[in-house]
Structure formats: structure tokens, C-alpha cells
Amino acid sequence: MAKIICVANQKGGVGKTTTSINLSSALASYNRRVLLIDMDPQGNASRGLGIDITLINKCVFDVLAGEDINNVIRKTSVKNLDVLPSKLVLATIDTVVAAKSEQPFYLLKNALANLKKDYNYIIIDCPPSLGLLTLNSLTASDSVLIPVQCEYFAMEAVAQILASVSKVQSTYNHNLTIEGFLLTMFDSKTRLCVEISMQIRGLFKENTFLTQIPRNVSVPESNAKGLPVTSYRPNSSGAIAYFALAKEVIDHEER
Ligand SMILES: Nc1ncnc2c1ncn2[C@@H]1O[C@H](COP(=O)(O)OP(=O)(O)OP(=O)(O)O)[C@@H](O)[C@H]1O
Ligand SMILES: [Mg+2]
Structure with missing residues (x-):
């Protein structure tokens, strides 16, 4: 049965998509069968895996509206890794689909019900x-991985996402756990970066991944190529960190 992990932080540009793509492909490289669901209308995770979203007809929007998920999932160039792509139309989910649903926060959970064995x-x-897309994701998940970029307002963002996690735990998904906080774009030469990382590790010691993702130019380069950095530059510091993160996630199974 699949473990469902959502990568969430309402703060923009903290490394959610980069982490989703590279954690997925690193897990796939360890012979795990992985599905990456792109719940962002920006479609960056789909594009980052080489999918031209202007050429696809159906996306996660259609799945949330009732389409069979197996008709929309696509293979990627990475062995063992499939993707459920997204397009801009997903931004209309609130008004077009959720408004008519009796269970608007369970749309994704219901869509995944028959897929967990695959x-x-x-x-x-x-x-x-x-909003609704993140709440659907938290409701459908076993755990949440929270990327934290060591910059100004990082702690405020952490407080907000934790409030949302608590809300979902007490209402839609009592079983939701924290997979871990992940320090991203880490630069040990920057004082603020080191300070925030110490704060996060001090507050959430047990829940912070030992692995931290360094700032590494191969990461944005690989995005532009439509490949995970773990395939494009497997020996880069970014790729090595994502392989280590995947190992930690696999080890959590044995906790
Ligand atoms: N380790 C890294 N080293 C260098 N650049 C990185 C690293 N991780 C992410 N980036 C770059 O930072 C930018 C933001 O990353 P990303 O898109 O993953 O964040 P996000 O949280 O998904 O953003 P959004 O909130 O818009 O969805 C991208 O241009 C990405 O290439
Ligand atoms: Mg993103």
C-alpha cells in the first residue's frame, strides 16, 4: 500500500516542487514505484519532468471532477516514476467542481482510493x-513534508502551515503526521541561513531531516532540461542530498 506524502508550505519559492520531483525520482531509483501528483495549477512539477502541458488534454482537474485516474496518469523518462500532471485549469476547481460537491475536501482522497496498491x-x-488544493492534499495524505528555506519570514510560514495541519488533523484527517521539516537551498556561509536552521532544529529536533538540501546550480539547470537533478547530474551536491533524503524517508517506514 502506498504511503502518501504531501509537500506543503504556503510560502512561495521554498523548494516544494524541486523537492517533490527529486524525492520522487530518488525513491524511484531505489526501486520504489512512485506517483508524483502535481496539485499546483502552475504545472511546474509536470514541466520539470519533461511534460509539455500545452499538449495534454486531461490533467488532475479532470480526475477531481470524476475522470478515471488511470486515463490521466503518464509515465515519465524516469523508471518507476509516473506523474499526474496539472494545467492552469486546476485553478478553477473551487468554482467549477468543489462548489457542487458535498465533500469538497475529499475530492483527491476519493480519487486515490483504488490506486494505493499500485x-x-x-x-x-x-x-x-x-486553499482548497492544499487542504485536499493534506486530507488525502498520510504525512506532510514541509520544506523550509532559511530566509526571512521562514518561521512565520512554518507557524501557518502547522496551523493548517492541526486544522486538518482535527477535522478531515485524524491520521495525518509530520514526515519532517526539510531545510532547502541551504548555504552555510550565510548567517541568517545558519540561524534559521538552528531555530528549526531546536524547535523540531525529532521532526527535522538530518539531510539538508544545499543551494546548487545543477538544480535550476535540471529544471530547464525537464529532468530531475538526480538524473541530469546524479553526482551534483543537490542530487546527492536528494538521494540521502529518500533514504531517510524509506528509513521512516521502520520507525
Ligand atoms: N537546492 C537548490 N539550489 C538552487 N536553486 C534551487 C534549489 N532548490 C530550488 N531552487 C530554485 O528555486 C526556485 C524555487 O524552487 P521551487 O519551484 O521548487 O519552489 P516552490 O516552493 O515549488 O515554488 P512555488 O511556491 O512557486 O510553487 C526555482 O527556480 C528552483 O530551481
Ligand atoms: Mg512549486
Whole structure:
């Protein structure tokens, strides 16, 4: 049965999509069957896996509206890794689909019900908001991975996402746990970066991944190529960190 992990933080540009793509492909490289769900209308996770979203007809929007998920899932160039792509139309989900639904926060959970046996991991890339798409993702998940970029207002963002997690835990999904906080774009030469990382590790010691993702130019380069950095530059510091993160996630199974 798949473990479903959503990657969420309403703060923009903190490394959610990069983490979703590269954690997924690193898990796939360890022979796990993985599905990456792009829950962001920006479609960056789909594009980052080489999918031209202007050429696809159906996306996660159609699945949330009732289409069979198996008709929309696509293979990627990475062995063991499939993707459920997204397009801009997903931004209309509130008004077009959810408004007519009796259970608007369970749309994704219901869509995944028959799929859990087909994968070892389902990773969900959330948009930078705490709206319906993120709430659907938290409701459908076993755990949430929270990327934290060591910059100004990082702690405020962490407090907000934790409030949303608590809300979902007490209402739609009592079983939701924290997979871990992940320090991203880490630069040990920047004082603020080191300070924030110490704050996060001090507050959430048990829940912070030992692995931190360094700032590494191969990461944005690989995005532009439509490949995970773990395939494009497997020996880069970014790729090595994502392989280490995947190992930690696999080890969590044995906790
Ligand atoms: N480790 C890294 N080193 C260098 N650049 C990085 C790294 N991780 C992410 N980036 C770059 O930072 C930018 C933001 O990353 P990303 O798109 O993953 O964030 P996000 O949280 O998904 O953003 P959004 O909130 O818009 O969805 C991208 O241009 C990405 O290439
Ligand atoms: Mg993103």
C-alpha cells in the first residue's frame, strides 16, 4: 500500500516542487514505484519532468471532477516514476467542481482510493497557498513534508502551515503526521541561513531531516532540461542530498 506524502508550505519559492520531483525520482531509483501528483495549477512539477502541458488534454482537474485516474496518469523518462500532471485549469476547481460537491475536501482522497496498491509512494506537490488544493492534499495524505528555506519570514510560514495541519488533523484527517521539516537551498556561509536552521532544529529536533538540501546550480539547470537533478547530474551536491533524503524517508517506514 502506498504511503502518501504531501509537500506543503504556503510560502512561495521554498523548494516544494524541486523537492517533490527529486524525492520522487530518488525513491524511484531505489526501486520504489512512485506517483508524483502535481496539485499546483502552475504545472511546474509536470514541466520539470519533461511534460509539455500545452499538449495534454486531461490533467488532475479532470480526475477531481470524476475522470478515471488511470486515463490521466503518464509515465515519465524516469523508471518507476509516473506523474499526474496539472494545467492552469486546476485553478478553477473551487468554482467549477468543489462548489457542487458535498465533500469538497475529499475530492483527491476519493480519487486515490483504488490506486494505493499500485505504488509504494505517492508524492503530492502543493501550490503556495492554504486553499482548497492544499487542504485536499493534506486530507488525502498520510504525512506532510514541509520544506523550509532559511530566509526571512521562514518561521512565520512554518507557524501557518502547522496551523493548517492541526486544522486538518482535527477535522478531515485524524491520521495525518509530520514526515519532517526539510531545510532547502541551504548555504552555510550565510548567517541568517545558519540561524534559521538552528531555530528549526531546536524547535523540531525529532521532526527535522538530518539531510539538508544545499543551494546548487545543477538544480535550476535540471529544471530547464525537464529532468530531475538526480538524473541530469546524479553526482551534483543537490542530487546527492536528494538521494540521502529518500533514504531517510524509506528509513521512516521502520520507525
Ligand atoms: N537546492 C537548490 N539550489 C538552487 N536553486 C534551487 C534549489 N532548490 C530550488 N531552487 C530554485 O528555486 C526556485 C524555487 O524552487 P521551487 O519551484 O521548487 O519552489 P516552490 O516552493 O515549488 O515554488 P512555488 O511556491 O512557486 O510553487 C526555482 O527556480 C528552483 O530551481
Ligand atoms: Mg512549486
